[in-house]
Amino acid sequence: MPNGWLILLPLLAGAMLALQAGINGQLAKSLPGVLAASLVSFAVGGAALLLLALVLAGQLGMALLLDHHGWAGFRESPLTLGKVLGLALIVGGIWLIRRG
DSSP, X not given: OOOGGGGHHHHHHHHHHHHHHHHHXXXXXXXXXXXXXXXXXXXXXXXXXXXXXXXXXXXXXXXXXXXXXXXXXXXXXXXXHHHHHHHHHHHHHXXXXXXX
């Protein structure tokens, strides 16, 4: 399968960044001011970041359980301090995001 289309993704992301300035300007016109528009813009980004962090924490937590117990055909791999600390750091990061 050719991967040439993957070059288009960063180009599209760059185009969307240019579009964001105009969207934020329109948002500022429809809200009481620039500060409110910034708050809405960052709240949406923060919510997306929180969702992504929660998905990753759930995925890694379940992977630790599956590996430790050998469930679902996984090879048994005991929990180590490094694995638990890694998950704890991710959960701590989620807490910091929520605390904001």
